[in-house]
Structure formats: structure tokens, C-alpha cells
Amino acid sequence: MNGATATLNVTRYSPGQDQIPRSQSYSVPYQRDWVILDALNYIKDHIDGTLSYRWSCRMGVCGSCGMMVNGVPKLTCAAFLRDFYPQEIRVEPLVNFPIIRDLVIDMSDFLDKLKSVKPWIIRKTEKQISEGEYLQTPEELSAYQQFTQCINCMLCYAACPVYGMEPGFLGPAAIALGYRYNQDSRDQGKESRQAVLGSHEGIWQCTFVGECTEVCPKEVDPAAAIQRSKVEITKDWFKSVLLPWGQK
Amino acid sequence: MISPRPDKSMLYYPKMPATWWLRKRSYFLFMLRELSSVFIAIFLVVLLVQIYQLSEGPKSYTAFAQRLGSPGWIIFHAIALLFAIYHSITWFFSTAVVLPLRLGKREIPRNLVAALNIGAWIVVSLVILYLFLSLKG
Amino acid sequence: MAGKNSSEPFWWGLFSAGGVVAAFLVPIHIILTGFALPLGWISDTGMLYRVWWVKIYLFVLITLPLYHWAHRFYFALNDMGLKVIRKPLAVVCYGGAVAGTVATLWVLISV
Numbered sequence: 234m235n236g237a238t239a240t241l242n243v244t245r246y247s248p249g250q251d252q253i254p255r256s257q258s259y260s261v262p263y264q265r266d267w268v269i270l271d272a273l274n275y276i277k278d279h280i281d282g283t284l285s286y287r288w289s290c291r292m293g294v295c296g297s298c299g300m301m302v303n304g305v306p307k308l309t310c311a312a313f314l315r316d317f318y319p320q321e322i323r324v325e326p327l328v329n330f331p332i333i334r335d336l337v338i339d340m341s342d343f344l345d346k347l348k349s350v351k352p353w354i355i356r357k358t359e360k361q362i363s364e365g366e367y368l369q370t371p372e373e374l375s376a377y378q379q380f381t382q383c384i385n386c387m388l389c390y391a392a393c394p395v396y397g398m399e400p401g402f403l404g405p406a407a408i409a410l411g412y413r414y415n416q417d418s419r420d421q422g423k424e425s426r427q428a429v430l431g432s433h434e435g436i437w438q439c440t441f442v443g444e445c446t447e448v449c450p451k452e453v454d455p456a457a458a459i460q461r462s463k464v465e466i467t468k469d470w471f472k473s474v475l476l477p478w479g480q481k
Numbered sequence: 482m483i484s485p486r487p488d489k490s491m492l493y494y495p496k497m498p499a500t501w502w503l504r505k506r507s508y509f510l511f512m513l514r515e516l517s518s519v520f521i522a523i524f525l526v527v528l529l530v531q532i533y534q535l536s537e538g539p540k541s542y543t544a545f546a547q548r549l550g551s552p553g554w555i556i557f558h559a560i561a562l563l564f565a566i567y568h569s570i571t572w573f574f575s576t577a578v579v580l581p582l583r584l585g586k587r588e589i590p591r592n593l594v595a596a597l598n599i600g601a602w603i604v605v606s607l608v609i610l611y612l613f614l615s616l617k618g
Numbered sequence: 619m620a621g622k623n624s625s626e627p628f629w630w631g632l633f634s635a636g637g638v639v640a641a642f643l644v645p646i647h648i649i650l651t652g653f654a655l656p657l658g659w660i661s662d663t664g665m666l667y668r669v670w671w672v673k674i675y676l677f678v679l680i681t682l683p684l685y686h687w688a689h690r691f692y693f694a695l696n697d698m699g700l701k702v703i704r705k706p707l708a709v710v711c712y713g714g715a716v717a718g719t720v721a722t723l724w725v726l727i728s729v
Contacts, residue, residue: 248491304505331492339487372586394508397497398697437626440693441575442511460579463630470627499699515694521640522687522718525680528651529722532667532676535729539663550656558652565645572641606646613650616672618665 237263239314240321241272243284246332254332256323257281263318269309270298273324273336286336293450296386300336301325306391306448327391329400343387346403349429350411355422373418380413380458382451389445389455395438402438403429405445405455412458431466439463514571517564524561573598629689629712636686643679673726681719688715 238260246254259280261272270288277284288298291310298309303323314322330338360367389405396402411430415423430436439459446456502512527549534541548554577594654660666672688711695707 246493248493251493254493328495329497331489331494333487333492339492341486394497394501394697397501398699398701431624431627433624433626437624437630440511440515440690440697442508444507447507454578457578457581460575463627464579464634467627467631467634471631474628502698512694515690518640518683518687518690521644521683524644524648524652525683526718528647529680529718529725531651532664532729533725535664535667536725539665542664543662546651546655546662548656549652550658554652554656558648562645562648562652565640565648568637569641569645572637602642605642609643609646610650613662613666614660616666616669617660617662 237319239263239272239318241269241276242321242323243273243276243336244325244332245284245335246326248334254326258321263314265315267314269300269302269307269312269314269322269324272314272322273309284336285334294384296384299327299386299388299391301328301391306388308386308388308450311450327387329391329393329397330387338387340387342400343385343390343404343407346407347385347410350403350407350414351422351426352407352410352414354414354417354420355425356419357421367419369418376418377413377416380409380416380453383410383413383453384451386450388448388450389453392444392448394442394444395440399434399438401434403432403435405459406453408436408439408462409453409455409458412462415462427466430462436462436466513564514567517568517571520561520564521568524558524565569602570599573602629685632682632685632715633689634686636682636684636689639678640683640686644683647679668729677722677726680722681715684715684718685712688712 239262241259241261242256243259244254245251245257259272259276261275261280264271267275270291273284273286273288277286286298286300286309288310289295290297293308293311296308299306300309301307301324302309302312303317304325306327309324324336326332326336326338330340330342333339383406385406387406390396393402393405396404408430411426414420415426415430436459439456441456441460443456446454449455502508531542531545531549534545549558573595574591576598577591580594581591582589582594650660655662667676692707692711696704700707
């Protein structure tokens with residue numbers, strides 16, 4: 234070790250004590266191969282055990298360690314100190330969410346919204362196990378595969394100014410997952426999802442800023458899912474209104 | 482099953498300022514893209530007013546066209562043109578995201594779709610120019 | 619489907635049609651009307667605007683981007699924090715586009 238240190242300015246908020254969040258500065262040993270999460274763990278273990286944050290897998294799979302790093306939503310397990318060093322690094326909780334404590338945000342709004350799009354395969358009639366599996370061609374798989382990569386890390390919600398201004402907005406990840414099941418050839422639940430996706434608080438509040446796609450660590454492209462849903466629902470609407478044989 | 486909820490009275494609710502779009506380059510460019518529609522709409526109203534002059538005869542129409550030669554109007558149209566081109570380009574890149582094109586089993590790369598749109602845009606513009614020149618009196 | 623009970627697909631459909639028209643057609647018209655005629659690069663007495671099929675083209679050119687404007691401007695102002703006056707804003711924006719459509723129709727018929 235060469236004795237170099239990196240400085241992290243970390244948001245602290247103690248419910249019941251602090252009226253508003255404050256920033257606390259910590260110096261940690263600078264290691265080239267450390268990510269921000271390693272630095273936070275160092276603070277927790279060696280400097281200040283009261284610091285609270287979420288993390289689990291350390292490898293970009295669990296989606297727990299999303300935070301704002303210098304104002305940009307990132308998985309802290311995938312953001313290296315060396316990309317910021319020697320500048321000071323600002324670590325804040327994901328924006329657009331209520332703060333529970335320090336870097337921990339309240340995700341219950343997202344969980345409710347996720348559930349509302351029914352992100353599971355819905356069948357009108359289930360096949361008997363003896364009838365075998367639901368087969369799918371590679372093309373049918375590729376229609377939705379990209380959107381299955383979502384790890385519910387909520388970086389897209391932190392990047393979305395519409396969600397910031399309109400907390401009722403269904404939001405990028407939930408819509409992308411609703412779209413993912415709508416595009417799945419094994420699924421028959423599209424109509425029961427459109428009620429939520431096609432509502433004002435659903436796809437129509439999106440103005441296609443596109444930042445959700447920019448920050449997504451898994452290349453899910455929620456912005457594309459939302460705009461394609463708009464096209465689909467608009468086509469259905471015009472068909473049902475203009476064509477006499479359109480389904481009413 | 483109801484998942485455990487934090488006590489709402491203990492949470493801190495951050496507020497997003499109405500000036501959020503000034504805080505980040507990409508947000509600012511987004512707002513410029515949205516506001517391009519204002520300049521496009523104003524231009525189309527100017528065009529409509531110019532066409533309306535025809536009801537008073539061709540002289541009134543040409544007089545209006547000359548009035549548009551004042552520095553103020555030229556500056557307005559220069560700004561409107563920049564916004565309109567910005568709209569066109571961002572629109573074509575959006576189109577590539579919204580309406581993916583397939584060639585056989587492969588999805589055509591988005592930048593190529595956008596480039597094809599830009600090519601079509603140039604052709605359409607030249608056709609309009611040609612028609613205008615051959616129909617004008 | 620809830621989409622059917624709301625008018626949002628209708629306005630969004632007009633918004634995107636207007637976006638396409640604006641993207642492909644408007645820049646060259648700004649060059650013609652804003653620069654070529656006023657600066658004398660081209661002389662024209664406007665007779666072509668009286669050709670019936672040109673009028674149909676002009677109707678599409680002028681009205682659809684007005685709905686594009688209405689939609690974008692309404693949402694942009696909402697996102698800028700004006701959602702407290704969302705209802706009057708909607709009337710001004712979408713109503714403005716409808717009024718513009720009527721005016722366009724009237725002008726094109728009368729010339």
C-alpha cells in the first residue's frame with residue numbers, strides 16, 4: 234500500500250435526529266481494484282459502524298447496492314474508485330425515493346408497482362404436465378429476452394425525472410417487465426396488464442427522456458419497452474375505433 | 482402477504498426542483514428537443530398567415546414574403562431551422578428505438594435505421610424543393 | 619382494456635404523426651419560406667398554394683405538427699412543475715391545436 238487515500242462524501246440521515254440529510258466526509262485507503270462498495274465496507278468496518286446501506290452479492294446481480302455516485306445512479310459494486318480518484322466522491326442515496334436512513338431508501342412504492350403489472354406468465358388454461366413443456370422458437374425468445382435481464386435495482390427510477398416529478402408514474406422497470414411478459418409467446422395475460430400499463434399513470438406519462446436506458450446496468454432498455462407499448466396500444470385503440478369489426 | 486413497511490413519519494422525502502432539467506446535460510438536451518416543437522409550430526402559423534395573404538391577391542403575398550426578409554424574421558427562421566433539424570435528427574434516432582427493423586432474423590442496428598431515415602429525409606426535402614420550383618408561378 | 623376508455627392513444631397517435639411530418643417536411647419549408655423567398659433566391663407569387671392537391675398536402679403539413687406541439691409543450695410544462703394548472707394547460711395546448719386545424723381548413727378553402 235502506498236498510503237494514498239480517497240475521500241468519500243457520504244449522505245447521512247438518522248430518522249428522529251436529523252431534520253434533513255447531511256453529508257459526512259470519510260478518508261479510506263485508495264486501492265486501484267476497489268469499487269465504491271469496498272470503500273463503504275471499509276468505512277463500516279474500520280471508521281464508523283453506524284453507516285447504513287444495502288448490499289449483497291458484490292457482482293452486479295442482486296441489484297441492492299444502487300446509489301448516486303457523483304449524481305449518477307450506479308451499482309456501487311460496479312463503480313471503481315480509480316474512475317474518480319483523486320477527485321472526492323459524492324455518495325448519496327438513490328434520488329426520487331424516500332430515505333429511511335443514510336443510504337437506504339424506501340422501495341415499497343416500486344415493489345407495489347412491480348406487482349401491479351403481473352410480472353409472471355398468465356395462462357387462460359394451464360397445460361397438463363403430461364402434455365409437455367411450452368415450446369418457443371429462438372425468434373420468440375429474442376422478442377423479450379433483453380427485458381428479462383432486469384435485476385430491480387431501481388437505477389432507472391432514480392434517473393427518471395418524470396418519476397421524480399410525478400411519483401404516481403408506474404416507471405421504467407415495472408413497464409419494461411410488463412412488456413417482457415406481454416411479448417412472451419407463452420403468455421396470455423396481455424389484456425389484464427394493459428389496464429395498468431395503458432393508464433395515464435402507466436406508459437402515457439413517459440416523455441421519452443431516455444435516461445432509464447442510459448443508466449441501466451443490464452442493458453434492459455426500458456425506454457424502448459415503453460415507447461413500443463405506446464405504439465401497440467395506440468394501434469389497438471385506432472383499430473377498435475375505426476374498424477367496425479375491431480374488437481369492442 | 483403484506484411486506485413490512487417503514488414508518489412513513491420517519492422517512493425523509495426529497496423534493497425534485499422544477500429546474501431539474503438545468504442540472505444535467507442530457508436533461509437539458511431533452512428539454513431543447515421538446516421545445517423544438519414550439520418553434521416548428523410558430524413557423525407553421527407564419528406559413529399559414531402567408532398563405533392567407535393570397536385571399537387579398539398575389540401582391541399581398543409577395544409583400545408579406547418581403548417583410549419576412551427583415552433581420553428579426555431572418556434570425557427567427559435561423560433559430561427555427563436549427564430547432565427543426567434538431568427535431569428531425571432526434572426523431573429519427575427515436576424511431577430506430579421505437580420501431581425496430583428486421584432483415585430476416587437479424588435486427589438492423591439502430592444507427593443504420595436512423596441513417597436510412599436521414600437519407601430518406603434528404604430525398605424527400607429535394608423532392609419538395611423540385612416540386613416547389615416547378616409549380617411556382 | 620383501459621386504453622379504450624381514455625383518449626390518450628388518440629392524442630399520442632396525432633403527436634407521433636405530427637412528429638413524423640415535422641421531421642421529414644418542415645426543415646425544407648423553413649428554408650423556402652424563411653430564406654429563399656424573403657432573400658430573393660426564388661421569386662414566387664404563391665399560385666402553387668391554390669392547387670387542390672397542394673392544399674391537401676398543406677393541411678397535413680400545418681395541422682399535424684400542431685398536435686405534436688400541443689403534446690410536447692403540455693408535458694414539458696408539466697415536467698417543469700406547472701402540473702397545478704394541468705387542466706387549463708391541456709385546454710390551451712390541445713384546444714390550440716384544434717383551433718389551428720379549423721383555421722387552417724378555413725384559410726385553405728378561402729384562398
